[in-house]
Amino acid sequence: NAGVTQTPKFRVLKTGQSMTLLCAQDMNHEYMYWYRQDPGMGLRLIHYSVGEGTTAKGEVPDGYNVSRLKKQNFLLGLESAAPSQTSVYFCASSWTLGANVLTFGAGSRLTVL
Amino acid sequence: AQKITQTQPGMFVQEKEAVTLDCTYDTSDPSYGLFWYKQPSSGEMIFLIYQGSYDQQNATEGRYSLNFQKARKSANLVISASQLGDSAMYFCAMREGRGAQKLVFGQGTRLTINP
Numbered sequence: 341n342a343g344v345t346q347t348p349k350f351r352v353l354k355t356g357q358s359m360t361l362l363c364a365q366d367m368n369h370e371y372m373y374w375y376r377q378d379p380g381m382g383l384r385l386i387h388y389s390v391g392e393g394t395t396a397k398g399e400v401p402d403g404y405n406v407s408r409l410k411k412q413n414f415l416l417g418l419e420s421a422a423p424s425q426t427s428v429y430f431c432a433s434s435w436t437l438g439a440n441v442l443t444f445g446a447g448s449r450l451t452v453l
Numbered sequence: 454a455q456k457i458t459q460t461q462p463g464m465f466v467q468e469k470e471a472v473t474l475d476c477t478y479d480t481s482d483p484s485y486g487l488f489w490y491k492q493p494s495s496g497e498m499i500f501l502i503y504q505g506s507y508d509q510q511n512a513t514e515g516r517y518s519l520n521f522q523k524a525r526k527s528a529n530l531v532i533s534a535s536q537l538g539d540s541a542m543y544f545c546a547m548r549e550g551r552g553a554q555k556l557v558f559g560q561g562t563r564l565t566i567n568p
Contacts (some may be wrong), residue, residue, distance in 0.1 A: 349490070373555075382457070382544050382558025383498075398555060428499060440548070442496035442556065 342366055346431050346445035353421045353452045359446050361416040363431030369443070370436045373398070374406060376427040379448075383430060390436075408426055421452045424431040455519045455533065456480065457547050457559035464537050465565045473520070474530040474562050476545030485549050487528040489519065492542040502542075504528055532564075 344365045355360055363372065375398075382383035385398030389408040403425060405417045414433075418425060422453055428449050432442040458477045466472045478487065489501040504512045504519045512519045520529040532539055542563050546556040 342515060380560065381522075382546070382556070382560050384555070385555055386545075399557075428496065440484075440486070441500050441503060442498075443500070444490075447496050 344431055344433055344445035346429070346448045348389075348448060349446065350449050353418075354452065355422060356453060357421050358417070359450075360420065360421050361429055361431070361450075363414045363416070363433075363445060364412055365414075365431075365433040365443070366412065367443065368411070369433035369434060370411075371434045371440070372408065372433075373432045373442065374404070374414065374416045375430045375432065376400065377430060378427050384408050386416065386429075408419060418450075420449075423452045426452045432445070455559075456557045456567065457545055458543055459559035461563050463563045463564045463565070464565060468537060468566050468568050469534055472539075473544050474532075474545075474564065476521075476524050476528045476559060478528060478545075478547050480526075480547065480549050482497065482549040484551060485547055487519070487521070488546040488548070489517070489530045490544045490546060491539075492544065492561070494541070498544075498562075500557045502530065503566050523526050535566050537568060540564060541561060 373388040374386040377383045387406040389395045392411040395406045407415045431445040434440045434442045464473045485506045488502045491499045500515045502514045516533045518531045544561045545559045
């Protein structure tokens with residue numbers, strides 16, 4: 341049981357390039373999330389999804405787009421990368437009921453030059 | 454205003470001692486949840502413990518317990534009998550309301566366990 345898998349784990353981009361981070365979960369979770377973590381800080385929510393075909397903005401959504409075409413996948417896109425988007429990106433998923441504990445992926449380190 | 458405040462950037466503790474990591478929160482929502490996550494140097498986020506705002510008793514999970522003082526809006530993590538493997542960053546987080554878990558995280562506390 342893989343849990344939450346993020347690809348790629350590392351990526352270096354030049355300013356203005358585009359890329360997509362893929363998150364896949366095999367736990368049949370309804371909710372999925374993308375967070376970013378900057379040095380010395382806690383995680384901040386970028387976008388989230390409460391079900392297939394639905395997405396919503398989090399705390400820091402600017403410069404990112406997301407899609408949830410399949411329940412198990414949540415994609416995070418950067419259309420025109422900027423150095424300020426250099427960060428570690430975490431995907432997470434959770435159930436809809438109970439404590440709703442988030443299960444996190446291992447993180448994707450993105451550097452924008 | 455900060456919703457989650459962790460006032461200890463770093464803590465150093467001797468192995469086998471108990472340690473308390475502080476966390477205060479700010480919310481006007483009567484329904485909320487409080488979480489603690491551990492982030493070792495390898496980078497993954499590991500769930501430790503959860504406390505719901507309506508829970509009558511403090512949460513416990515093995516060596517971890519949460520000292521929940523609702524009136525003071527504090528949710529301190531207590532680790533008993535610390536081990537070298539407990540060295541990591543620890544994050545307190547809060548979820549307001551129900552539904553999607555839009556967690557707000559504190560800045561974290563770096564815990565170092567000395568042998």
